[in-house]
Amino acid sequence: MNEQEHIDKLMLELRRGTITIGVLSQLSSPQYGYSLVTMLNEKGVPVEPGTLYPLLRRLEKQGLLESSWDTNEARPRKYYVLSEMGKAVYEQLCKEWEGIVRSLDDLIHTRKDEENGDD
Amino acid sequence: MIERYIYAVTQKLPQNQRDDIAIELRGLIEDMIEERIGSGEASNQVVEEVLLELGSPREMANKYRGTKKYLIGPELYDPFLIVLKIVLISMSVGLGAVFVIQSIITPPEILDHFVKLIVALVTGLPQALGWVALMFVLVEYGGGLKTKDLGLDKAWSPAMLTAIPDPKRRIKRSEPIIAIIFYVIIMVWFAFSSDFFGIYVFNDNGFKEVVPFLNEEAFSMYMPFVLLFFATFIVKECLKLISGKWTMKLVGYTTVINILGIVVIFFLITGDSFWNPEFMNDLVQAGVVAEGSEGYQIGEAIWRNSTRITVAILLIGLVWDIIDGWIKARKK
Structure with missing residues (x-):
């Protein structure tokens, strides 16, 4: 494995968890699958439909999302929205995430400072 | 598209x-x-x-x-490999032994025996693989023995660390492994040539014949049950191997399987047609003893008692296995 492949693999693992938070963040109002893909892509969180659609179903099954079919449009679309539990979980996740960012920032910057100090 | x-x-x-x-x-x-x-x-x-x-x-x-894309999960994969290796190796050894014995009995047909050995290996080993896999798949999905019971659950806390099992409660890995090897070899022998169980008669020219213990004609009828019987016992040993220590649950399984074994033994071995009814006559014909001699009477007494004793030993063994498990599982 070369350097790039290692990075790709680690990034994949890193993204996997963050996608869920990204998805939950956009679902305070109902969205259907593809609109979410576009939205997340625009905001710099690239996600493949092949990943997102199964993820949405899984989150629904876990009770974090609720869904309803909209058959009024040209094609039937399944709209997802946060459930009560989903909202609570999302809020907690956000706190956890901020905690992680803070701690990692700290770790990364402390190390940089040390390196600079050594120089 | x-x-x-x-x-x-x-x-x-x-x-x-x-x-x-x-x-x-x-x-x-x-x-x-x-x-x-x-x-x-x-x-x-x-x-x-x-x-x-x-x-x-x-x-x-x-x-x-999403989930569960495997037949045999990571928790059971190690014991699966162990059992598979044991079964395949002991099966090969058993078949090899059959080949050796057959070659000793009828040396001119050694090539024939060799072909049979190869055929048996080619057909038998994949079958064994299949059965072992099936058994583990059933454990995996049947959930009879959930990973939780085995202390392999993912949600784990140090509090769940059971005290290192009392050496008396622990099941040494060698125990079930040896038992499985033993069962598989016996199974192979039963399946391929039940007439190996008997008295080997030699004369000056070397091997003469085998006086079988078992009733060969009736035995082909019994065979599936005997094989099934051994298979359940191998399952039992596998459970021991997976569990690694005596628990009440394991004792439960052992009890069920052993009681099953006792029933089978009772109906099978105590029936008239299991043992070779002509054993003494065969011995006479093979020239081992002369009819009416003192040796004949001693032989007959031994034969009659030993069949009973075998049954008794097997029964006592099975009952003891249950009691032993109980005692060990209760130790804290």
């Missing part, structure tokens, strides 16, 4: 989700096409691009399916 793709994906999914996912996927694909070319008729090339982006139907279905 789109319908084919959707079909290929949903085909690999559980029935009750298929329709739902099909509609969802169709919507997605249409959305993706629309994004590329706006409204209007999509060319094959665009459709192809979109499907390529979605990835192969198999990958897609896998993502939808």
Whole structure:
């Protein structure tokens, strides 16, 4: 494995968890699958439909999302929205995430400072 | 092409989700096409691009399916490998032993025996693999022995660390392994040549014949039961191997299997047709003892008692196995 492949693999693992938070963040109002893909892509969180659609179903099954079919449009679309539990979980996740960012920032910057100090 | 793709994906999914996912996927694909070319008729090339982006139907279905994509999970994989190795190796050894014995009995037919050995290996080993795998799949999915019971659960806390089992409660790995080897070899012998169990008669020219203990004619009828019987016992040993220590649950399984064994032994071995009814006559004919001699009477007494004693030993052994398990499982 070369350097790039290692990075790709680690990034994949890193993204996997963050996608869920990204998805939950956009679902305070109902969205259907593809609109979410576009939205997340625009905001710099690239996600493949092949990943997102199964993820949405899984989150629904876990009770974090609720869904309803909209058959009024040209094609039937399944709209997802946060459930009560989903909202609570999302809020907690956000706190956890901020905690992680803070701690990692700290770790990364402390190390940089040390390196600079050594120089 | 789109319908084919959707079909290929949903085909690999559980029935009750298929329709739902099909509609969802169709919507997605249409959305993706629309994004590329706006409204209007999509060319094959665009459709192809979109499907390529979605990835192969198999990958897609896998993502939808999510969990449990294995027959034998990581928790059971190690014991599975161990048991598989034991079974395959001891089966080969057993078959090899059959070959050696047969070659000693009838040396001129050694080539014939060798061919049979190869055939037996080629047909027998995959079968053994299949049965072992099936057994573990049943444990995996039947959940008879959940990973939780084995202390392999993912939600784990140090509080769950059971005290290092009392050496008396622990099951040494060698115990079930030796038992499995023993059972497999016996099974192989039963399956391929039940007439190996007997008294080997030699004369000056070397081997003469075997006076079998068992009733060969009736035995072919019993064989499936005997094999099944051994198979359940191998299951029992595997459970011991997986568990690694005596627990009440394990004792429960052991009890059930052993009681089954006792019933089988009772009906099978105590029946008249299990043992060779002509054993003494065969001995006389083989020239081992002369009829009416003192040796004959002693032989007959030994024969009669030993069949009974065998039954008794087996029964006592099985009952003891249960009691032993109980005692060890109760130790804290």
